[in-house]
Amino acid sequence: MTGKMRLKHNTKRKRYLVILLGLVLAVAIPMIIRAIPHEAKTRVINLKAQKYGYSPERMVVNRGDTLIIKPTSLDVTHGFYLDGYPVEFIIKQQGVAFQKYSWEGEDGKIKTDWDKVSEIEFTADKAGKFIFRCTQTCGNLHPFMTGELIVRPNTPYHLMISLSLWVVLSVFLLYRNRGEIEKREPFNLFERIPWLKRLLKLRGFHFFVILPNFVVFYLFILSALWGSPVGNRNIAIIFVWILWWFALKAIVVPLGGRLWCMICPLPAPAEWLGRKSFTAVRYIQKPFKGLHHRFLGLQKNWPKALRNIWLQNILFLSMISFGIILITRPVATAIVFLVILAMTFLLGVIFRQRIFCLYMCPVGGFLGTYSSASVTALRAVDPEVCRKHKEKCCYVGGEGGWACPWNQYIGNMDRNNYCGFCTECIKSCPKDNIGLFLRPFGSDRVLKGYDEMFNVLIMLVVAIAFSITMLGPWGFIKEAANVTESGKLIPYFIYLACIWGSALLIFPGLFIWIGRVSNRLSGFSADHRTMTLRLSYALIPVGIFAWIAFSLPSVMVNYNYILGVLSDPLGLGWDLFGTADFPFEPFYPEWIPTIQGVILLAGLYFGISRGFMGLDPLIEDGSVKVKAMLLPSVFAFLVIQVLMKLYLG
Template sequence: MAQKARYPGYKYRFDLLKIPIIKRIVKSRSFQFAVIFPNFVVFIILMVSAFIGSPVGNKNLAVLVVWILWWAALMIVLTPLGGRLWCMMCPMPAIGEWLQRRTFTKKKREKGYGLAKKWPRKLDNIWLQNFSFLTVSTFIGVLTTRPWATGIMLVLLVLVLPTIFHMVFEKRVWCRYICPVSGFIGLYSMVAPIELRVKDRGVCLKHIGKECIRGSPAGYGCPWFEFPQNLNRNAYCGLCMECVKTCPLDNIALNIRLGGNDLYVEPWHGIKKKGLDEPFKAFIMSTLAVIYALVFAGPDPWFKDVANIFGGETFSRIFVDNVLQESFHPERLATFAAIVWGSTLVVMPVAFLIFVVAAKALSGWKDSPPLKKMFINYSYMLVPLSLTAWIAFALYILLINGSYIIAVISDPLNFGWNLFGTKDLPWTPIGTSVIPYIQAAIIIFGLIWTVNTIKNISKAMFESRSKAIRSAIPIVVFAIIYAILVLNVWLGVFDVRGLLGGLIG
């Protein structure tokens, strides 16, 4: 029997589509509507609650669900285990896509209604997603304390912006290139134990029809601009399941996998080279994991104050704020914006570059790959490292503030209801004495995972084992320093601002 054309590392896979009921469900044209619509309704309720519910952050359903429950679900479960599972069910592009297709479920014409313009080739990267995430992060202090701010964000992200993009551009330009959430989900989806791939690339290469990109009566051509035949990373497959419906040769698999090599392979089999956009997404996420931790849970109130661009008072915990003291502090906004944008786009990349230069020098300057290639390739080690830092953060936020959610669901719209009898439940943080140890364990696990990732990245770049080891040493040192920094935020061993010699503040 002829060998199937598969990717290196394609083992330990189980195709979920071999289970007939799963295949029947995802092949149904109603599938995506069925998973999106409930979330759409929930987000509409959140918007209403943001504007008419309690004006206090820790009593408002929208603030609590978006910034505690949804964030924790994304960071702890959905993305690390499901990759782009959230994108499959996300309500943000819903209105736009329904208008673009003029149907909820059916297959109509392939070319979308609206202007259906092509996305500019120059913007075929995730820089806009990097900037959109930084913009949201600049206002994180006000978003997590002022329900109206979360409400405006939801209106923009669920009703207005994606709809405009769907009406002007073809397919899911919003999801692929702009959405602030999609950028980091794409990055972290690369380590998820699930992947959508073709079963046999050889079959694709011989197949003329290419319905997976052209569309067919069974479904639309890939809305995410992916070509399943070339899929070898999870980064930009939105798991929409259109190609499962359209491929007439039944050549699509939805694999559960043990380990993946998404972080070490070139995208598109070398057709498209890796740029700096994904590494900068990794710098942004790894730096913000530290900044968010300092703002939301750090020992130094200065970080909380500077993020609180509207408050007159120090807020002890970020979800609580004295809403009566509304005064805009432009100097705080400028300082926090400088911290968010400067640390992610300048400080972190420059620090990382220094270690990559050391890696190149140690492995032999002349015989090692170009500096840019080493910089890009090694930056992917930040994916497991920062993902575990975010898991530690999200777990803390959930356990410390989760009880607010139990209280607010009894009176989600601030009408004085007590639907489940939990309205007066006092703030009850869970596991305060053990959380730092759990976080430490998560971060140490992340460090071990990262060292293994560095080894694999290095192995993929160097033929010589000794050069690979020498080159990896500075990058491992960088990872250890980062892990110590994150551990310190949670365990509070030394004073970060003090150590920076009062450079900030």
């Protein structure tokens, strides 16, 4: 071993040793804090319940304290279910409550009953943050009526803070010279799984994948219009905004990019009408307006000035301005779906291809930016083959497949952002030069415009805003967002001003400043725009994992609603599978904050590490990268800490 190699080896060993010692310290500090003794006290808490919050909204006690809760309702009947503790009761007016208790019957089965009480007593013997939730349907925002019990020392929260610092330190030590880290090359799944390519090349594959989704989604629209008006009793609300939203954020986008766009049923009718076909390809030898297919409609080109996602950013913010209404009122969900359906038909008649999906779909904007981190990608196997092939069948269409509905040419495509995964290029390519590649998470690492950077920051702001509104204990914020029920316009407009101002002014302005300062700190000669866009990619993994953490409680807490609406999809009193009255029993809810913390740590790791990787084409020197990544890492760290505070603090 040469002296240079020995020095390099020793340097790596020292780094790993520092990382290991940092981990030990990160775990030890919260444990030391936990060991500090606290005097146990008896605390009497007068708990008032009112749509859609509790007072006090946060109860902060020490481990070992005895709590005596005296509940009363100020309006309708409410419930109280405390995560992690065997405490559940119903709250009525004038200080009347009914506490749930259980016992084992003679047959060995657990039986339950309710006992009329005026106060509930228990010992806070578990440390951490525990959510208490309303169990009685009390109105539109019932699923979001929560409060918080903080039992000090809050060890999980302290642990996540120290681990966050450790993650940042570790990434800086590991990725400052990424050449020392083995780079994994993507591999073509079609070579490993040949039958997958044969399946995707089938002409009817796309149609038969969309068809069941098409039927289900339009049944959801019918249910939203004529089913139960109560959100947690309507299958449209439960399946769209709980199950689908979680699956989209946690599974589909990270693993499949814009895979949802392939099976989305909303633009399908307009596309079938435009093609005048469900499955067959209507090929014409002489191109019409540059394509080997003639579609129904005017087939105009979308204006160049609008070929970006600015419209999607504004439409997404407009949609989430009524977010609390949208996800609790079935009719509102149906209206949004019907408007989208109408827009796909209107734009399909005027413009060529999937213009709505490309440039107007509120969901499509973040699907595009977030799909750049996906572990799968459709790409040309050999770009040189594409370059030599003059016909460009994947773009203009061929006898085997339609022209790309997304107006993309796969021969020079280097990002997932605008690839709708429709698989038409696989069918139309006569050179068999399309591959489905499996690659490391966060591989694209390029944002090409401020519209995409704004989208990333908008998604972060909305994740924080929704966490405060829907998962937080503050009833006055829920009331402000719930304007159609509260009727209070001034708080509502203040609420909107906070979201829109943060999304369009504060966060983007701050990050553009960070990009400029980072460029100067690094001493690199890149222009400010290039550096800012490169650095902003670090926030994509942060955003993805933030949304996963936000969406997790909706599934773990409300899965019983899913079982309920399966038996009674229209809220008509049916019980098809015997689960219509499935009891409210969250799935290990006491573990939710800790799991959310781990998810956020993963987002912090992937965000900063991919930020370093994104600088590879620009900067080779490790110390320069460290200077460039310093402020973006602080920004990402602070965003994660805000969410940690909301979920665990």
